[in-house]
Amino acid sequence: MTDAAANSPRIDRLRAGLKKRYAREKRFRAYGLLAIAIAVGFLVLLLGRIVEQGHTAFYAHTVTVPVYMDPARIDRGYPQGTNFEQLVAEQQLARMGVQDDAAGTKATAMRGLFSSELKYLAADRVARQPGLIGQTVTIAAPASDDADLFFKGKVSRDTPADQRRLSDQQIQWLDQMKADGHVSAHFNSGLFTRGDSTEPELAGVLGAVIGSALMLLVTALIAIPLGVGAALYLEEFAPKGKLTDLIEVNINNLAAVPSIIYGLLGLALFINWMHLPRASPLVGGLVLALMALPTIIIATRSSLKAVPPSIREAALAMGASKTQTVFQHTLPLAMPGVMTGAIISMAHALGETAPLLLIGMVSFVPGLPHSLVEPTGALPSLVYIWENASERAFHERTAAAILVLLAFMIVMNAAAILLRRRFERRW
Amino acid sequence: MKFKLFRAPDGSQGGGSAPEAPVISTPVVTHGAGPVGPTKISARDVSVFYGDKQALYDVSLEIPDKTVTALIGPSGCGKSTFLRTMNRMNDTISHCRVTGRIEMDGEDINAKSVDPVLLRARVGMVFQKPNPFPKTIYENVAYGPRIHGLASSKGELDDIVQISLKRAGLWEEVSDRLHSPGTGLSGGQQQRLVIARAIAVEPEVILMDEPCSALDPIATAKIEELIDELRERYCIVIVTHSMAQAARVSQRTAFFHLGRLVETGPTEEIFTNPRERRTLDYITGRFG
Numbered sequence: 001m002t003d004a005a006a007n008s009p010r011i012d013r014l015r016a017g018l019k020k021r022y023a024r025e026k027r028f029r030a031y032g033l034l035a036i037a038i039a040v041g042f043l044v045l046l047l048g049r050i051v052e053q054g055h056t057a058f059y060a061h062t063v064t065v066p067v068y069m070d071p072a073r074i075d076r077g078y079p080q081g082t083n084f085e086q087l088v089a090e091q092q093l094a095r096m097g098v099q100d101d102a103a104g105t106k107a108t109a110m111r112g113l114f115s116s117e118l119k120y121l122a123a124d125r126v127a128r129q130p131g132l133i134g135q136t137v138t139i140a141a142p143a144s145d146d147a148d149l150f151f152k153g154k155v156s157r158d159t160p161a162d163q164r165r166l167s168d169q170q171i172q173w174l175d176q177m178k179a180d181g182h183v184s185a186h187f188n189s190g191l192f193t194r195g196d197s198t199e200p201e202l203a204g205v206l207g208a209v210i211g212s213a214l215m216l217l218v219t220a221l222i223a224i225p226l227g228v229g230a231a232l233y234l235e236e237f238a239p240k241g242k243l244t245d246l247i248e249v250n251i252n253n254l255a256a257v258p259s260i261i262y263g264l265l266g267l268a269l270f271i272n273w274m275h276l277p278r279a280s281p282l283v284g285g286l287v288l289a290l291m292a293l294p295t296i297i298i299a300t301r302s303s304l305k306a307v308p309p310s311i312r313e314a315a316l317a318m319g320a321s322k323t324q325t326v327f328q329h330t331l332p333l334a335m336p337g338v339m340t341g342a343i344i345s346m347a348h349a350l351g352e353t354a355p356l357l358l359i360g361m362v363s364f365v366p367g368l369p370h371s372l373v374e375p376t377g378a379l380p381s382l383v384y385i386w387e388n389a390s391e392r393a394f395h396e397r398t399a400a401a402i403l404v405l406l407a408f409m410i411v412m413n414a415a416a417i418l419l420r421r422r423f424e425r426r427w
Numbered sequence: 428m429k430f431k432l433f434r435a436p437d438g439s440q441g442g443g444s445a446p447e448a449p450v451i452s453t454p455v456v457t458h459g460a461g462p463v464g465p466t467k468i469s470a471r472d473v474s475v476f477y478g479d480k481q482a483l484y485d486v487s488l489e490i491p492d493k494t495v496t497a498l499i500g501p502s503g504c505g506k507s508t509f510l511r512t513m514n515r516m517n518d519t520i521s522h523c524r525v526t527g528r529i530e531m532d533g534e535d536i537n538a539k540s541v542d543p544v545l546l547r548a549r550v551g552m553v554f555q556k557p558n559p560f561p562k563t564i565y566e567n568v569a570y571g572p573r574i575h576g577l578a579s580s581k582g583e584l585d586d587i588v589q590i591s592l593k594r595a596g597l598w599e600e601v602s603d604r605l606h607s608p609g610t611g612l613s614g615g616q617q618q619r620l621v622i623a624r625a626i627a628v629e630p631e632v633i634l635m636d637e638p639c640s641a642l643d644p645i646a647t648a649k650i651e652e653l654i655d656e657l658r659e660r661y662c663i664v665i666v667t668h669s670m671a672q673a674a675r676v677s678q679r680t681a682f683f684h685l686g687r688l689v690e691t692g693p694t695e696e697i698f699t700n701p702r703e704r705r706t707l708d709y710i711t712g713r714f715g
């Protein structure tokens with residue numbers, strides 16, 4: 001560049017403008033970084049809080065005690081009838097040298113430290129091996145929810161006794177049992193292998209996970225083929241006109257309808273009118289399918305629109321029929337987008353709670369679901385139920401259930417990305 | 428160079444012989460020499476409307492078989508539109524309406540009884556921008572024969588693919604990578620690939636819309652050579668913006684202007700001795 005050119009006013013103007021342009025770019029980048037930082041910050045805060053609340057639900061405490069299978073108290077023919085909790089509590093009191101009063105309040109207090117599961121574990125042992133009667137057997141049973149919380153350090157000794165669920169005496173007993181080596185902590189596998197229960201220490205998410213999975217299956221089987229089919233027809237076959245415009249506007253509106261309205265619709269349509277079983281995965285899946293449909297249609301249409309028209313023209317000019325063009329060229333090219341849309345709407349459906357509450361999925365359902373037509377729980381409604389439960393031990397489990405729900409979603413999104421990659425590579 | 432030969436009007440006689448002042452009243456001037464082969468396609472009073480806007484006005488043109496016919500004219504004059512009437516690709520544009528009569532081998536191609544799908548198997552098309560399917564080279568060429576059920580066995584299909592690629596002059600370059608993506612080829616190779624794809628169904632007519640506009644001179648030369656060879660078997664209609672190309676590859680030329688067919692005749696006559704002032708101006712580069 002010559003000096004004359006470098007000093008010309010034109011170049012100066014350009015320079016000045018350039019400076020401004022770079023400054024604008026820098027500012028924009030700073031905004032971007034700030035926005036991302038805020039978003040990440042919120043995410044970390046949210047996740048951190050849930051993990052902090054929920055991580056303790058992933059382990060639990062077991063109390064291991066020797067039990068003398070007193071022949072005087074156990075009916076050989078019907079061991080299930082025995083009040084093992086009372087038996088164990090009395091023996092434990094005796095071992096600790098505590099004298100019970102006439103009303104047996106101490107034994108009751110002691111019983112409160114063991115899970116009611118103890119009864120079934122002991123009865124089961126005796127039923128399988130009647131020879132154990134008259135002998136002393138070691139039985140490991142879950143600690144009761146309050147005892148478990150205490151061992152996890154969530155019950156403060158400093159709280160006035162009338163404001164906590166464990167008395168001073170019970171705390172003293174727990175300390176002693178721990179000192180005696182009767183208490184052990186372990187991974188809470190029950191959380192993943194059990195259904196819901198009224199006892200927090202026995203409650204698990206498996207029933208809700210299965211319920212959610214069944215529901216999503218119904219949703220996917222109905223919403224994906226219907227949605228993709230509708231989008232294909234609207235985008236590729238339907239004559240463009242006032243009617244298709246009207247339909248398009250309405251589909252966009254449907255995507256924005258609050259989910260609780262879909263719940264009401266589902267209640268009226270599937271339960272009151274078609275008499276499908278309340279709170280069943282079938283009805284849940286149908287309602288979620290109604291909800292997912294507009295999203296899938298919109299996502300599919302926009303990915304169909306993104307397919308270059310030159311490919312369509314090429315196929316048509318080769319003498320492919322409309323249907324051949326669509327199914328051999330347009331749809332395969334739109335597939336990654338269709339897949340992503342479908343799975344994202346499924347992930348949405350997975351977390352949807354309001355419509356489930358309306359079709360009756362708020363009630364307590366113990367055990368695991370076996371079919372599409374019996375009442376079941378679902379993950380989001382389980383979160384809702386547990387959050388509203390009175391037992392404090394449910395609160396950490398609520399957070400754990402949220403984590404399971406999030407993990408479920410992450411798995412689905414990962415599947416979406418994998419599928420997308422697969423379809424993209426196949427072109 | 429062949430082209431120089433035809434440029435005579437520009438130099439010596441340019442202004443002098445600038446014939447009779449533009450005769451707008453007679454829209455079409457046909458030179459004495461008749462069609463080169465028997466007429467393959469004949470258009471009568473073809474008009475095309477995009478919505479309310481008329482893009483073609485009463486075009487009548489005879490397109491002979493085993494001949495290359497070039498359509499020339501300034502941008503927007505309706506060359507592509509006319510080309511697309513011959514394989515009814517305009518049907519795919521919802522607001523497009525075609526009137527008039529187009530006959531192929533004496534049969535009205537717009538008749539109810541004519542299936543556009545079948546018509547397009549008989550009239551192949553090559554677009555301005557190479558548009559191979561995002562599939563393998565083999566699949567691209569095999570697509571037409573496959574959907575039209577032209578091959579009864581895998582071996583037969585392989586043969587069709589090989590012959591088509593050879594005729595399109597691409598075989599040497601791709602024989603060892605038939606199963607790699609067609610979109611991975613160079614622009615010129617892609618254009619020859621789509622020509623191979625078009626001839627794989629043995630069409631009777633091939634329509635080419637500026638097939639070389641995105642290519643370098645070497646690739647262009649290859650395609651032109653190819654067009655010259657294909658002429659022996661097919662009726663070819665080519666749209667081009669290059670006067671040189673029209674002069675090199677075509678036997679007949681039709682000049683369009685503002686949606687009207689201005690003049691048509693043997694290429695040599697159009698380029699050496701056009702009847703119309705507008706034609707002369709266009710081919711000598713004075714407008715358009």
Ligand SMILES: Nc1ncnc2c1ncn2[C@@H]1O[C@H](COP(=O)(O)OP(=O)(O)OP(=O)(O)O)[C@@H](O)[C@H]1O
Nearest residue numbers: 477480482500501502503504505506507508509520
């Ligand atoms: N799909 C369409 N919708 C509306 N108008 C169109 C459409 N396609 C073409 N036209 C109009 O029709 C006229 C002729 O267009 P056409 O594409 O046939 O021109 P062309 O001669 O091929 O031009 P070019 O040399 O630039 O390709 C133009 O005015 C164009 O704007």
Ligand SMILES: [Mg+2]
Nearest residue numbers: 506507508636
């Ligand atoms: Mg054009």
